[in-house]
Amino acid sequence: SQTIHQWPATLVQPVGSPLSLECTVEGTSNPNLYWYRQAAGRGLQLLFYSVGIGQISSEVPQNLSASRPQDRQFILSSKKLLLSDSGFYLCAWAGLAGGEQFFGPGTRLTVL
Amino acid sequence: ILNVEQSPQSLHVQEGDSTNFTCSFPSSNFYALHWYRWETAKSPEALFVMTLNGDEKKKGRISATLNTKEGYSYLYIKGSQPEDSATYLCAFIPPQGGKLIFGQGTELSVKP
Numbered sequence: 001s002q003t004i005h006q007w008p009a010t011l012v013q014p015v016g017s018p019l020s021l022e023c024t025v026e027g028t029s030n031p032n033l034y035w036y037r038q039a040a041g042r043g044l045q046l047l048f049y050s051v052g053i054g055q056i057s058s059e060v061p062q063n064l065s066a067s068r069p070q071d072r073q074f075i076l077s078s079k080k081l082l083l084s085d086s087g088f089y090l091c092a093w094a095g096l097a098g099g100e101q102f103f104g105p106g107t108r109l110t111v112l
Numbered sequence: 113i114l115n116v117e118q119s120p121q122s123l124h125v126q127e128g129d130s131t132n133f134t135c136s137f138p139s140s141n142f143y144a145l146h147w148y149r150w151e152t153a154k155s156p157e158a159l160f161v162m163t164l165n166g167d168e169k170k171k172g173r174i175s176a177t178l179n180t181k182e183g184y185s186y187l188y189i190k191g192s193q194p195e196d197s198a199t200y201l202c203a204f205i206p207p208q209g210g211k212l213i214f215g216q217g218t219e220l221s222v223k224p
Contacts, residue, residue, distance in 0.1 A: 032210050043216040044156075044201065051210065059211065090155065097210030098144050101203075103155035 002027035006091050006104035013111055019064075019078040021107050023091030026072065031093040033074040034101065035066055039087040050074060051097065086111045114138055116204045118215035125192050126223055132188045133218040135202030139183030143207040147176055147187055150217070151198040159187075159200075192222040 003026045013019060025031050035047040046059045048066035056066050063082060067075045074091060091104040117136040125131050137145065144163045148156040160169045165180040173190045189196055199219045203212035 034212075036214075044203075044214040046211050046213070049211055057211070094210065098205040099210075100146065100158040100161050101148075101156075101212065103157075105155055 002093075002102065004091060004093055004102055004104040006089075006107055008107060009105065010108045011110070013081050013109065015083055015111055016080045019076070019081050019085070019109070021076040021089055021091075021109075023074040023076075023104055024072055025074075025093045028072070028093065028095065030071060031095060032097055032099075033068060034092040034094070035074065035076050036090040036092065037087045038090070039084075044090065047076070081111045083111050085109065114204065114206060114213050116202060116213050116215040118200075118202055118218050120218060121216065122219040122221070124221045124223065127192060127194060129192050129222075130188065130190045131192055131220065132186050133200060133220075135185045135187070135204075135215055137183050137185070137202070137204040137213075138206075139181060141206050141208075142180045142183075142204075144205040145178060145185050146203040146205070146212065147185070148201040148203065149198045150201055156201060187218075189220070192220075194222045194224050196220060197222045 005024050032051050034049045036044045038044050050056050050068045064078050089107045092101040094101045119134050146161050147159040150156040160176045162178040167178040169176050175188045178185045199217040201217045203214045
């Protein structure tokens with residue numbers, strides 16, 4: 001069966017510090033991978049998605065970036081965090097473009 | 113800009129009540145619509161993937177309908193139970209790619 005992992009579960013970082021959140025999927029090949037953020041009081045916002053290794057589509061201009069160094073690994077990064085980057089970050093995978101998505105446990109990021 | 117609207121934002125019902133909420137989406141360029149349930153401290157889980165106009169899907173006491181011509185989907189819960197308490201998200205998928213555009217969600221609270 002397929003599983004999706006995210007870490008860390010929670011993170012408190014000072015403004016201006018770097019960020020690296022990791023997501024890995026097991027039990028499937030060539031998944032579509034997604035990063036979402038839920039800011040306080042808002043819905044889920046798609047940040048990045050990837051249909052293959054090295055292929056990243058960015059949905060929202062911001063100081064975040066994403067990389068997919070391996071088929072089942074998706075990394076969300078920032079060189080310098082802003083206060084507005086605080087939120088709950090979810091990684092998800094899907095077997096088909098537009099198909100049902102399966103979400104990881106999420107990372108709660110607080111930027112102080 | 114593709115907009116997905118959900119109403120109401122929140123709903124408080126008594127155990128045993130039946131309830132429904134709405135997801136509105138662009139009626140042109142439709143590919144699919146998803147419904148997800150997001151319980152507190154858990155990850156969103158897919159309820160339904162709907163693709164055809166007139167689709168009606170059911171899972172236990174929960175059902176959903178889809179009208180792609182007028183751009184709306186209804187989610188119904190019959191005989192609400194406290195364990196139905198969650199945020200219900202709909203997500204619109206345009207044909208251009210695999211990205212999902214989420215609504216803000218309807219937060220349902222069922223009191224025993």
